[in-house]
Amino acid sequence: MADTRLIHGRYRLLELIGRGGMGEVWAARDESLGRRVAVKCLKPLGSQQDHAFARVLRERFRREARVAAALQHRGVTVVHDFGEFEGGLYLVMELLDGRNLSQLLQDHKGHPLPVADVLDIAEQVSSALAYTHQQGIVHRDLKPANIMRLPDGTVKILDFGIARLGADIGFTSRLTGTGIAMGTPHYMSPEQIGGAPVDHRSDLYSLGCVLYELATGAPPFDLDDAWAILVGHRDTEPEPPRARRVELPVYFEEIVLDLLAKEPGARPPDARELVRRLVAGRGLAPAPATPFAVAPPPVPTRGLPSWARGMTTGHKATGATPPDPAPPDPDGSLTGAWTTALPPVPPQPDRPPPPPPDLLAELGARHREGLGLGAAGRWAEAGEVHRAVAAERAQALGPDHVDTLVSQYEVAFALSRTGREADALREFGLVARARARTLGPDDPATLDARQETAYVLGRLGRHFEAHQEYVSVLDARERVMGADHPATLRCRHNLAFNLGRLGRLEEAHRMAREVAADRARVLGAGHPDTLVSRYEVAYVLGQLGRWVEALQVYREVAAARATVLGADHRDTLAARYEVGIALGRLGRSAEALQLYRVLVEDRTRVDGPEGPETLRARHGLGVNLGRLGRWEEALAEAREVGALRERVLGPDHPDTLVSRRESAVGLGWLGRWAAALTVYRQVADARERVLGADHPDALASRSEEAHCLERLGRGAEAAALYRRVATVRQRAGRQGG
Known part of the structure; x- marks a missing residue:
């Protein structure tokens, strides 16, 4: 490729920075926006592929790329654009200046990373996985070369969606009939090795392998023979990390060993739980530091399935490549260094000196701490952390700096989660205006802040203003991103939701059904976003008094979520709650009461006895006690739930007020x-x-x-x-x- 080549007259390829089995990565310039980007050019389909397969592959690529482009998290690489050019598929992403974890381990010459760095990386990657898994997205190829650390300490996961696409092309995690050798087996889950279906828990196993290597200097099964490595993953218990490095915290060792459980069901249930355990563990004192030595794990002897014959070990992170690798990617896929160091920016005498890197790294770590608290549902604490970080970033970087606005956005988000909608509205408005000034009115980040503004307006009952904002944001999203972009579909979903709150129920029902159909087409029928829109269809049916239909859709959504997300996932439990609402509305309060009794038990197990959703289920139980005429019991339940909500959520939280209002209803029925x-x-x-x-x-x-x-x-x-x-x-x- 010539260094002057333009893709669609917009992306000028400047310098090759990576090459692998699936194509090349180039540093490029977006001529339209004047910014540096990374362009991943996948190899054109060869003549061996039939046209029907090629069409299927292109559609899968578009679907995966749309999903990747919809991911909005600090710990996930931003995908700006995607398309097809001269027979090849391409992705346009943010250009990162940093070192992937494979390179960091090489920099340490086979020694593990400092404990503090390992814990920080663990928390950041867990937070990013918690977000992506909540969107229904599994990475499938998590390894050190796919995780990058930036100079300010931020950690980003690379290549979401690429692993699935690679499987379609033929770069699978197992051998095919063509004899293509798989990549590194050091980070594969037992279910991947056995060819079983994988879900988010496979990513958790791979993360356990990565953390093990960062903490000890070697993967859990560090052998030269591929079969021995795979048998180790499948059959052998890993040596405890503290046997190799005793200064590792005990809680960290327990987490890693839980992640490396052979059976998916024995691992932590999700990455949110992982974040909670890591955040909680930081309050524990580490074991005293002593020298350590790496002992080889036991050599397994059992054989493997025939598909693994002839497979090579691939490269582990440590000792795999020279300290300064050349552009070709040593891992055989486009998951190595995505960037090269850019030329230094000449000093600007008329500008103040940049803040110290140590300060930026500290603020980045505290920002991530706030994200972890939010992921654990501790929104009040998260808001305080983000508020402090926003103030310090404003002083160090300026009030309109992108990182300052990210922290301010998180402040607003936490406020909205703690029932302080009026305060959240003010903060989202400030962020939206500042982003419009600095990034442009149509930048996705600006539109995100405006869309949250509309959502909070709706929460405040200002549905007409919310409607106007949603319409404006939707117009911009369709113009900039296209009608089928997941962010555009999310805005249409919100608009349908708000139409229902305006009383325009038939319009809301029609739009919700259309969005559900479009999401099913773009994302798949079982995608969480598709199920959210079907959930909204059921809600509007209830508002229209069509409770029989609403009950049927709620049950279908609950069943689909149990299959896709798991029986204990919060969205599955939320759909079951709405099934109870529909039963109550149909006069089937005895069935609703029984449903809520079981749901309270499930919520207590998942969220704890004082979790907001546990209390919501208990509220539903109390309402149906009243409908059955058991008012003394209903009043007692409402008062107890109200007291717990006041302590957990605050006296003015909407849910607290709902419980207090239910107490008043019971008092009235009792005269x-x-x-x-x-x-x-x-x-x-x-x-x-x-x-x-x-x-x-x-x-x-x-x-x-x-x-x-x-x-x-x-x-x-x-x-x-x-x-x-x-x-x-x-x-x-x-x-x-």
Whole structure:
């Protein structure tokens, strides 16, 4: 390729920085936006492939590339664009300046990385996997060469979607009839070796192999014979890491050994749990440091299936290549160094000196700590960490620096997760305006902040404003990304959701069904995003009073999520909760009550007895106790759940107020109207304070307060309050129209 070659008149290839079995990686310049990018050019399909297969492969590539482009996480390489040029497929990604973990281990000449670095990398990679697995995406080829560390300490996973594409082309994780040798077996899970289906737990096993090597200097099964390595993965228990390096923390060794469990079900259930354990473990004192020696693991003797015959070992991370490798990728795939060091930027005398690298690295580590707390559901703590980091980044880098705005965005996100929607709205607005100034109004990051702004507007009951913002963002996403981009489909989904809150139920139902169909076409019928849209279809059917249909769709979604995500996944459990809602609405409260009893047990096992979703299931149980006329039990349940929510979520959190309102309902049914009035009034005051006097929930609480006054014989006060509510509703309706 000539260094002046242009792809579609936009991406000018400048310098080859990697070559492997699937193609080449080039440093390039995006002529349209004037930025440096990396372009991965996959090899053109050879003549041996028939045209039908080529068409299937191209469609699979587009699907995988769209999914990869939709990933928005600091720990995942950003995919900007993709397409086909002169018979070859290509991806355009951010150009990273850093060293992959394979190179870092080579830099240490076969010695392990410092313990603090190993723990930091473990936490960052776990956080990125928690995000991607939540999107239903499995990497399938996690290894040191696929993980890069940047100068500021940020760790990024490379090549999401490429492993699956490689399997289609023929670069599989197992031998095919053509005799193609697989890549390195040092990081393969037992289920990959056996040819069984893989899910997110295969990535966790591979991560365990990577962490083992970073911490000890060698993979868990460090042998020259490929068969022995694979048998080790399949049949042999790894030597505990602290037997090789005693200064490793005990909790870290336990995590790594759990990740290396032979059976997927014996590993941690997901990467979120891994983040939680790593964050919690940082509070434990490490074992005292002493010299260590690496002992060879036992040599297994059992044979392997016939597909592995003739296979080579491939390269492990340590000792595989010279310290300064040439552009060809030693691993035989495009997963080595993605960038070369760029020429140094000349000093700018009119600009202040850059902040010290140590400070940036510290702020990066604290930012990742906040992400870990959020992944563990500890949103209040996460928000405090992000707020402090945002302030320090603003001082060190400037208020409009991309990293400052990333931290400010996370502050807003945490606020929205703790019920502080008004504060979140202000923060998202600031981020959106700053990103529009610095990145441009149509940049994906700007549109992300605007879309979150619309979401929070909806949470505040300002659905008309939310609708206008969604329409504007959707127009930009379709123009910039295309109608089938996952981010565009997500915006259409949100717009459908908001149409339902505007009372435009038929439109909402039609749009939700269209988005579900488009997501099924682009992402697949079992993709989590597709199931989210089907979930919304069910919700709107319920709003339309079509509860029989809603129940059927909720059950289908719950069954599909159990198959795709697992029976204990939070989305599966959420769908089961909605099945209970539909049963209650159909008057089948006894069935709903039984469902919620089981769901409370499952939620308690998964989220703990005070987890917000556990308490939500208990709330549903209490509601159905009331529907069955068991009001004393219902009142006791509502009060207990309300007290727990107040302690866990805060006194003004929407869920806390819902429980307090349910207590008032129970008091009313028991004829204790004076006590009910007090609670309704407290709930109305809180909702007005948090959501605003014209929010539908605040107005509903005032109407319930008026009903109590009426039941207590205070008709004049009740009439005055009803008139006040009607006036506010009319004013809000005129503004919305």
